[in-house]
Amino acid sequence: MARDENGRMLICNPTSGSGNHVDRVVELAGEYGLAVRRTEGEGHARELAREAAPDVDLVAAAGGDGTINEVVNGMAEADALEDTTLGVVPGGTGNNFASNVGIEGVEDAFEVIDDGERRDLDLGVTNERAFVNSCVCGITAEASGATSSEEKDRFGILAYLLKGIEQVSEFDALPLRVELGGGEGQPVRWEGEAMFVLVGNCRRFTTARRAQANVEDGEFEVAIIERASAADLAGEAAFGGLFGEDGNDAIVRRRAPSLSIEHREGETVEYSLDGEMLAAEALELRTHAGALSVAVGDGYRPDPDADDGGLGIGAGDAR
Numbered sequence: 001m002a003r004d005e006n007g008r009m010l011i012c013n014p015t016s017g018s019g020n021h022v023d024r025v026v027e028l029a030g031e032y033g034l035a036v037r038r039t040e041g042e043g044h045a046r047e048l049a050r051e052a053a054p055d056v057d058l059v060a061a062a063g064g065d066g067t068i069n070e071v072v073n074g075m076a077e078a079d080a081l082e083d084t085t086l087g088v089v090p091g092g093t094g095n096n097f098a099s100n101v102g103i104e105g106v107e108d109a110f111e112v113i114d115d116g117e118r119r120d121l122d123l124g125v126t127n128e129r130a131f132v133n134s135c136v137c138g139i140t141a142e143a144s145g146a147t148s149s150e151e152k153d154r155f156g157i158l159a160y161l162l163k164g165i166e167q168v169s170e171f172d173a174l175p176l177r178v179e180l181g182g183g184e185g186q187p188v189r190w191e192g193e194a195m196f197v198l199v200g201n202c203r204r205f206t207t208a209r210r211a212q213a214n215v216e217d218g219e220f221e222v223a224i225i226e227r228a229s230a231a232d233l234a235g236e237a238a239f240g241g242l243f244g245e246d247g248n249d250a251i252v253r254r255r256a257p258s259l260s261i262e263h264r265e266g267e268t269v270e271y272s273l274d275g276e277m278l279a280a281e282a283l284e285l286r287t288h289a290g291a292l293s294v295a296v297g298d299g300y301r302p303d304p305d306a307d308d309g310g311l312g313i314g315a316g317d318a319r
C-alpha cells in the first residue's frame with residue numbers, strides 16, 4: 001500500500017474499561033474518516049499498529065494505557081515514529097496518559113485528532129519494549145491482576161502498589177542495584193533493599209489525581225521506595241504520607257535520562273510497563289527525547305511546574 005499522507009487509522013480495544021465506549025468511538029471514527037480495526041486479544045493492537053503505521057499519517061489508540069502502549073510499540077517496530085502521529089481516545093479505566101496529554105473525553109479526542117496541536121514527546125525505551133507513562137519495578141503480576149477497576153480509577157498506578165503491599169504480610173524487599181546516568185557528571189549508583197522503583201516518563205508519582213510530568217525534557221522522574229515494613233506503608237493515609245508533598249525518608253527521588261535496574265543476586269524481577277507486565281533480571285531504560293509525535297489537547301502543558309502553565313509559546317517544537 002502506498003503511503004497515504006491523510007490516512008488515519010483507529011485501533012479500538014473493545015474490552016478496555018467497561019467497554020461502553022465502543023459504539024460511540026466507532027460512530028465518531030466514521031464521522032472523522034478514520035478506518036477502524038478492533039483488537040481480538042493480547043498483542044493484537046501492536047500487530048495492527050505495526051502493519052498500519054508505515055502507510056498512514058496517524059494511528060489512534062482507543063482504550064486504556066495498555067492499548068496505547070501496544071500501539072506505540074507497533075509504531076516503533078515499524079520504524080514509523082518519525083512520520084506517524086499517535087492519537088489517543090480514552091476508553092480505559094484510568095486513562096492516565098490521555099489526561100496527561102490534555103484529552104478530556106471521547107468527543108474531545110476526535111477533535112484533537114482532527115486538528116489538535118502535534119507535540120514531540122519523550123518515549124521511554126527498555127531492553128525490548130517502549131513505554132509512554134511509567135515503568136514500575138516490584139509490582140507482581142498477581143497484584144496487577146487483583147487490582148480492581150475502581151482502585152485503578154482512584155489511584156492510577158499507585159493502586160497496584162497498594163495492592164502489592166496488601167497481598168503480603170511482610171513484604172520481601174528486592175536487593176537491587178540502580179544506576180542513574182546519561183546526564184552530565186558521573187553516574188549515580190544506589191544499592192539497597194527496595195520495595196519499588198518507579199520510573200515516570202509522562203507521569204510522576206504523587207497522590208495528586210493529575211500527576212503529569214514534563215515529557216519534553218528528555219528525563220525520567222525516578223522514585224526508589226526503600227525498604228519499609230508493610231505495616232508502615234499499608235493504608236491510604238500512609239500512602240498519602242509517602243507520596244505527598246512533604247516528602248518521606250523512605251523515598252529517594254532523582255531525575256535522569258537513563259538508568260539501569262538490576263537484581264543483585266541475578267533473580268528475575270517483574271516490571272509493569274504502562275500496566276503491562278515484563279520480567280527481567282536487568283533492565284536498561286532510556287528516554288528517546290522527542291521521539292513520539294502525539295496529538296495533544298488544549299489543556300496539555302509541556303511543563304506542569306512552569307508559572308505560565310508551561311505554554312511554551314514560540315518553542316518551535318510543535319508539528
Ligand SMILES: Nc1ncnc2c1ncn2[C@@H]1O[C@H](COP(=O)(O)OP(=O)(O)OP(=O)(O)O)[C@@H](O)[C@H]1O
Pocket residue numbers: 013014015016017018039040041042043044063064065066067068091092093094095096152275276
Ligand atoms: N479483544 C480483546 N479481548 C481481551 N483482551 C484484550 C483484547 N484486546 C486487547 N486486550 C488486552 O487488553 C489489555 C489492555 O487494556 P487497557 O489497558 O487498554 O484497558 P484497561 O486496563 O481497562 O485500562 P487502563 O490501562 O487505563 O487501566 C491488554 O493487556 C490486551 O492484551
